[in-house]
Amino acid sequence: MINQQYKSMLQGxxxxxxxxxxxxxxGQEIGYxxxxxxxxxxxxxxxxxEYDEAIIEMHKTMSSRDLxxxxxxxxxxxxxxxVAASLKxxxxxxxxxxxxxxxxxAAGALAHALRAVTEPGDTVLTFAPYFSEYNExxxxxxxxxxxVPANTIDFQINIDEFEKxxxxxxxAVLINTxxxxxxxxxxxxxxxxxxxxxxxxxxxxxxxxxxxSDEPYREIAFDGKNVPYPSKYYDNTLSCYSFxxxxxxxxxxxxxxxxxxxxxxxxxxxxxxxxxxxxxxxNCPSSSVQLAVMKCxxxxxxxxxxxxxxxxxxxxxxxxxxxVVRPGGTFYIFPKALEEDAVAFCNKALKYDLIFVPSDGxxxxxxxxMAYCIDTDKVIRSLPVLEKFVRNEYKK
Amino acid sequence: MINQQYKSMLQGxxxxxxxxxxxxxxGQEIGYxxxxxxxxxxxxxxxxxEYDEAIIEMHKTMSSRDLxxxxxxxxxxxxxxxVAASLKxxxxxxxxxxxxxxxxxAAGALAHALRAVTEPGDTVLTFAPYFSEYNExxxxxxxxxxxVPANTIDFQINIDEFEKxxxxxxxAVLINTxxxxxxxxxxxxxxxxxxxxxxxxxxxxxxxxxxxSDEPYREIAFDGKNVPYPSKYYDNTLSCYSFxxxxxxxxxxxxxxxxxxxxxxxxxxxxxxxxxxxxxxxNCPSSSVQLAVMKCxxxxxxxxxxxxxxxxxxxxxxxxxxxVVRPGGTFYIFPKALEEDAVAFCNKALKYDLIFVPSDGxxxxxxxxMAYCIDTDKVIRSLPVLEKFVRNEYKK
Numbered sequence: 091m092i093n094q095q096y097k098s099m100l101q102g103x104x105x106x107x108x109x110x111x112x113x114x115x116x117g118q119e120i121g122y123x124x125x126x127x128x129x130x131x132x133x134x135x136x137x138x139x140e141y142d143e144a145i146i147e148m149h150k151t152m153s154s155r156d157l158x159x160x161x162x163x164x165x166x167x168x169x170x171x172x173v174a175a176s177l178k179x180x181x182x183x184x185x186x187x188x189x190x191x192x193x194x195x196a197a198g199a200l201a202h203a204l205r206a207v208t209e210p211g212d213t214v215l216t217f218a219p220y221f222s223e224y225n226e227x228x229x230x231x232x233x234x235x236x237x238v239p240a241n242t243i244d245f246q247i248n249i250d251e252f253e254k255x256x257x258x259x260x261x262a263v264l265i266n267t268x269x270x271x272x273x274x275x276x277x278x279x280x281x282x283x284x285x286x287x288x289x290x291x292x293x294x295x296x297x298x299x300x301x302x303s304d305e306p307y308r309e310i311a312f313d314g315k316n317v318p319y320p321s322k323y324y325d326n327t328l329s330c331y332s333f334x335x336x337x338x339x340x341x342x343x344x345x346x347x348x349x350x351x352x353x354x355x356x357x358x359x360x361x362x363x364x365x366x367x368x369x370x371x372x373n374c375p376s377s378s379v380q381l382a383v384m385k386c387x388x389x390x391x392x393x394x395x396x397x398x399x400x401x402x403x404x405x406x407x408x409x410x411x412x413x414v415v416r417p418g419g420t421f422y423i424f425p426k427a428l429e430e431d432a433v434a435f436c437n438k439a440l441k442y443d444l445i446f447v448p449s450d451g452x453x454x455x456x457x458x459x460m461a462y463c464i465d466t467d468k469v470i471r472s473l474p475v476l477e478k479f480v481r482n483e484y485k486k
Numbered sequence: 487m488i489n490q491q492y493k494s495m496l497q498g499x500x501x502x503x504x505x506x507x508x509x510x511x512x513g514q515e516i517g518y519x520x521x522x523x524x525x526x527x528x529x530x531x532x533x534x535x536e537y538d539e540a541i542i543e544m545h546k547t548m549s550s551r552d553l554x555x556x557x558x559x560x561x562x563x564x565x566x567x568x569v570a571a572s573l574k575x576x577x578x579x580x581x582x583x584x585x586x587x588x589x590x591x592a593a594g595a596l597a598h599a600l601r602a603v604t605e606p607g608d609t610v611l612t613f614a615p616y617f618s619e620y621n622e623x624x625x626x627x628x629x630x631x632x633x634v635p636a637n638t639i640d641f642q643i644n645i646d647e648f649e650k651x652x653x654x655x656x657x658a659v660l661i662n663t664x665x666x667x668x669x670x671x672x673x674x675x676x677x678x679x680x681x682x683x684x685x686x687x688x689x690x691x692x693x694x695x696x697x698x699s700d701e702p703y704r705e706i707a708f709d710g711k712n713v714p715y716p717s718k719y720y721d722n723t724l725s726c727y728s729f730x731x732x733x734x735x736x737x738x739x740x741x742x743x744x745x746x747x748x749x750x751x752x753x754x755x756x757x758x759x760x761x762x763x764x765x766x767x768x769n770c771p772s773s774s775v776q777l778a779v780m781k782c783x784x785x786x787x788x789x790x791x792x793x794x795x796x797x798x799x800x801x802x803x804x805x806x807x808x809x810v811v812r813p814g815g816t817f818y819i820f821p822k823a824l825e826e827d828a829v830a831f832c833n834k835a836l837k838y839d840l841i842f843v844p845s846d847g848x849x850x851x852x853x854x855x856m857a858y859c860i861d862t863d864k865v866i867r868s869l870p871v872l873e874k875f876v877r878n879e880y881k882k
Contacts (some may be wrong), residue, residue, distance in 0.1 A: 091657045091693050092751050092758070093605055099761040100754060136550035145774075149541050154532035162734045194590065194769065201767020209489055223764060230765025261487045297487050340556045341773025355488050358496060362488070365495040368619060369626025370766040371597020372591065377737025378541075379772055 104222070105451050106130065109436075113445045115462045126444045126458040126472035131270065131421065133338040135391040135463070141337060144382040157381070161374040163364040165192025165346070169380040176387040177348055181319045184351050191360040194343040197305045199330035200227050200264075201370060202363040203347050207328065208233040208261050210361045214254055214302075216264040217247055218453035219271050219424065221304070223451040224264060233262070243425070245272040245415050246280045249287075262300045262446050263288065268307040268317060271452050271459035272424040273400070273417025275311060278318050285324035292326075298354050301327040306345075309336035309390045311419040312397045321371075325352035330357075333383050335421075338391040344375045344383050396421040399462040399469045405474045408479045421463040424449070428484045432458050442479040444472065500618070501847050502526065505627035509841045512674075522840045522868035524856040527666065527817065529734040531787040531859070537733060540778040551770035553777070557770040559760040561588025561742070565776040569742055572783040573648065573725075577715045578748050587756040590739040590771045592702045596623050596660075597766060598759040599743050603696040603724065604629040604657050610698075612660040613643055614849030615667050617700070619686055620660060621778040629658070636850045641811050641820070642669040642676045645683075658696045659684065664703040666712060667848045667855035668820040669796070669813025671707060674714050681720035688722070694750050697723040702741075705786045707815040708793045721748035724755075729779050731817075734787040740771045740779050759784050792817040795858040795865045802869045806876050817859040820845070824880045828854050840868065 106129055113127035147156055164170065177185045193199040208214060210232025216224055218240040227234035238255055241248040256263075265284075267276035276284075285301070285370040292299050303320040308331065311317045321327040332345035347361040365374055374380070400417055407414045407425050414425035427435035431449035438460055439446050451459035462469060492820035498552050502525055509523035523810075544553055560566065566586040573581045589595040593681025604610060612620055614636040634651055637644040652659075663672035672680075681697070688695050699716040704727065709712045717723040728741035745755040763769055770776070796813055797867050803810045810821035823831035828844035832854055845853035858865060 091603065091605065091608070092755075093602055095605075096602065096758050096761045097751070097754070099764075100757060130556075132551070132556050134551065137554050142545045142550075145545050146542050149538045154538075154734055155528070155530065158533050158735045158737050160526075160528050168524055194767070198767045206489055206492060207487065209487065209491075212487070225763035227767065288656040303733045339554045341554045342769070343769060343772055355493070358493070359488075361496055362492045365492045368622035370768070371590070371594045371623065372766070372768060373593045373739060374737070376739055376775055378775075 099176055103423055106447050109445055109447060112440070116443060120443070122442060123300060123468070124443060126468065126475060127464065128462060129445050129447055131335070131461045131463060132340060133335055133391065133421070133463045134465055135338050135393070135395050137338045138225045138386055138389040139390055140389055141339070141382055141386050144385040145378065148378060148381060157378055159377065161192070161377045161380060163367060163374065164360055165190065165374055165444075166377060166380040166384075169384040172384045172387055173346055173348070181322060185348060186351065188357060188360060189349040189351055191347045191349070191363045192375055192380055193338070193345045193347060195225070195345045196304055196332035196374060197227070197329050198343070198372055198375070199332065199345050199347045200302065200304060201372070202366050203302045203328040203330055204228060204231045204233065204262065206300070206359060207298070208361050212261040213257070213259040214264055215252070215260050216263045217252070219245070219268060219269070219449060219457070220453050221270050222451040228264075237453045242454070245269065245274040246277060247284055249283055252284070253287060256287065260297045260299060261297065262302050264302045264304065264449055265303040265320065267320070268310060268417075268419030270307065270420060271422045271447070271449070272415065273420045273422045274415060275315070275317050275418030281318045281320060281323045288324060298326055300353070303327055303329050305329055306332040306335045307420040310393050310421065312400060312417065315418060317419060321348070321350050325350050326354060328353070336390045337383065337386060339383070342376065342379045344379045395466060396463060398466055399464070402469050402473065403462055403464070406476060410477060423460050423462065424457050425460075426457050427456050428480065430456055432456050438483050439479055442475050444475060444479055488493065502570050502843050505841055505843060508836070512839060516839070519864070520839060522871060523860065524858060525841050525843055527731070527857045527859060528736060529787065529817070529859045530861055531734050531789070531791050533734045534782055534785040534787055536785055537735070537778055537782050540781040541774065544774060544777060553774055555773065557588070557773045557776060559763060560756055561770055562773060562776040562780075565780040568783055569744070570781045573744055577718060579717055581744060582747065584753060584756060585745040585747055587743045587745070587759045588769060588771055588776055589741045589743060590768060591730055591736070591741045592700055592728035593619070593623070594728050594768055594771070595728065595741045595743045596698065596700060597768070598762050599698045599724040599726055600624060600627045600629065600658065600660075601762045602755060602758050603694070603698070604775070608657040609653070609655040610658045610660055611648070611656050613648070615641070615665070615845060615853070616849050619663060624660075634850045638850070641665065641670040642673060643680055645679055648680070649683060652683065654691045656695060657693065659700050660698045661716065662700040663716070664706060664813075664815030666816060667701065667818045667843070667845070668811065669816045669818045670811060671711070671713050671814030677714045677719045684720060684722075685724040688706065693825065694722055696749070699723055699725050699804065701725055702728040702731045703816040706789050706792055706817065708796060708813065711814060713815060717746050722750060725751070732786045733779065733782060737795050738772065738775045740775045774779070774857070791862060792859060794862055795860070798862070798865050798869065799856060799858055802872060806873060815846055817857060819856050819858065820853050821856075823852050823854050824876065826852055828852050834879050835875055838871050840871060840875055
């Protein structure tokens with residue numbers, strides 16, 4: 091019989107997807123160039139050329155079985171070796187091949203990490219604002235997601251609320267820095283305070299509390315700054331990476347989990363994940379994609395476009411009087427709406443073909459997200475429209 | 487805390503994998519050419535050249551965003567259209583794009599199909615001999631797998647036992663034809679009898695019973711025969727396909743579910759599957775792989791190698807007095823062992839560097855599986871060794 095829970099989910103269609111479909115439909119009416127579609131985190135910048143070259147070369151020269159044959163269930167061994175070596179070199183943590191588990195993007199990484207370190211009924215904490223898909227990611231593991239309210243001053247962590255909510259049933263804490271949707275990078279201080287509390291509570295409760303770190307935006311940082319790497323601050327960390335954003339490969343579904351070498355059961359954690367794969371129907375990312383990203387581990391697409399876009403938008407928002415925290419990375423910005431109801435605000439913007447995502451789905455009220463992984467030309471053309479929208483609707 | 491259920495699974499390592507690792511280790515000692523490794527279903531024949539050409543061409547000419555951008559969660563629309571059109575043409579069933587859901591191989595297809603049509607606590611029936619991973623695939627949906635004992639006469643279906651076991655709690659029946667491990671193709675008569683019973687029981691119980699058809703070997707049929715297509719016999723069928731075997735692409739993780747247009751909720755079934763993806767962390771197969779297989783939908787690798795291997799092995803087995811059903815397809819054969827305990831039989835074979843998989847994991851006792859997707863040259867060299875093994879151990 092048809093599963094009624096999954097069927098009933100059809101009603102709860104994602105707001106982002108609905109807006110994005112609206113943008114596409116509107117584009118067919120007036121030309122997509124005239125729709126200022128800030129909805130989707132689909133990178134606009136081309137993949138690093140080395141990736142396509144690697145794919146072409148491998149398909150010309152490698153044997154079919156070496157290129158297209160089954161990967162081991164942990165992922166291609168050379169790819170895992172290369173990832174471990176690169177992380178070790180960059181972050182000074184002694185990763186070995188056995189700590190790397192190749193996945194289908196960050197969604198696959200989180201599906202494995204969450205199941206590996208929680209039992210059904212456990213609580214997973216995350217921090218608002220947060221990527222709304224975490225609800226589904228956590229719910230179907232059998233654990234419960236609870237959301238620490240936002241610190242709207244600077245979108246770092248609300249430490250007081252976190253301490254209150256970090257009860258004994260919490261076995262994993264899920265963070266995302268640089269953050270979708272706020273664009274904020276958690277500071278060294280945030281990382282220290284957060285992990286000090288985790289260490290203390292591990293001792294107090296007598297059980298592991300894992301830090302699951304969702305890091306698809308790790309390489310997209312602005313102002314030449316480094317993103318504090320969560321695994322450096324806490325041993326029980328599972329670092330969930332995706333090449334979707336840094337290499338502009340979201341459709342290829344490629345990422346990994348890096349298990350901290352000092353975490354509990356570090357030596358078997360990746361093998362535990364292969365058991366999880368059997369149950370959820372995941373059997374490695376594409377073999378050829380694994381081999382190709384291995385050759386581009388320390389490359390990125392041209393990220394300067396996102397920084398340029400951010401600066402243009404941020405300056406305009408400030409000029410127009412928006413309350414907004416300057417993003418430290420990603421390709422998102424998260425200003426306060428000009429009225430209490432962000433949905434009403436975004437609906438008014440639609441009349442100007444400005445398509446923003448209201449913050450309600452991210453666990454905060456009264457803000458909106460702009461995803462500026464679009465052409466700079468369109469960003470520039472959207473700014474006078476944004477100004478017109480604000481002046482017409484809010485500064486009459 | 488580490489999930490204890492998944493951790494405890496580490497003890498139950500797959501027999502096939504253990505044997506395959508033994509083969510690799512032995513190969514390092516005496517040269518892999520001298521190890522007659524019949525363990526793994528990893529195709530030996532090269533991918534159809536058109537596939538590699540399509541990949542190279544696309545990576546040379548397509549825009550990064552069209553090639554590597556996010557697929558819709560149902561899969562690439564052109565790929566789904568092409569699959570629907572091809573199936574419609576070949577099998578005369580009016581599939582449309584909305585009936586096709588792109589997946590990461592058959593494992594991904596089964597993960598979605600099983601969850602879509604069962605509720606936790608339901609029973610799923612399958613038929614021995616069966617692919618042992620079905621245990622894990624079903625268990626983690628929350629449903630229970632029950633196995634109809636084998637019909638060892640011809641490895642068609644044991645109809646009497648099936649009728650007894652098809653109780654009201656059964657909401658899905660999982661079949662695999664051509665069959666791993668027996669190599670047998672279910673006959674027209676089997677398909678008719680099976681589906682007549684399903685139709686009757688649907689009426690009697692007043693609920694849907696879905697037929698989930700695992701079809702990675704659909705295109706590997708011998709003696710110029712066609713494989714009866716399960717969806718032709720029963721409306722409530724979900725056809726789970728993989729390109730792993732037919733195109734020799736197991737590492738690329740590409741397949742689909744084709745929902746029968748006349749099945750219950752056919753119009754929303756694929757959309758229900760997108761909701762399942764959110765929970766299990768599956769977000770489409772690789773975008774470029776989807777686009778490339780679309781250009782090879784009616785091609786296969788050179789399947790004649792498998793038929794040649796089968797004939798060589800089958801004739802030798804018969805000559806040596808084995809009881810064996812002649813495979814109608816796949817690259818497996820499933821002879822009766824020469825002693826009651828198939829594990830003991832396979833252990834003795836190991837001394838001759840003949841590596842077979844005992845049948846116990848496939849839900850039948852006293853048989854063994856040979857996967858002959860290996861070079862014909864090695865098959866030929868293995869035959870005198872097989873003869874020596876049999877004469878030394880069983881015909882002294």
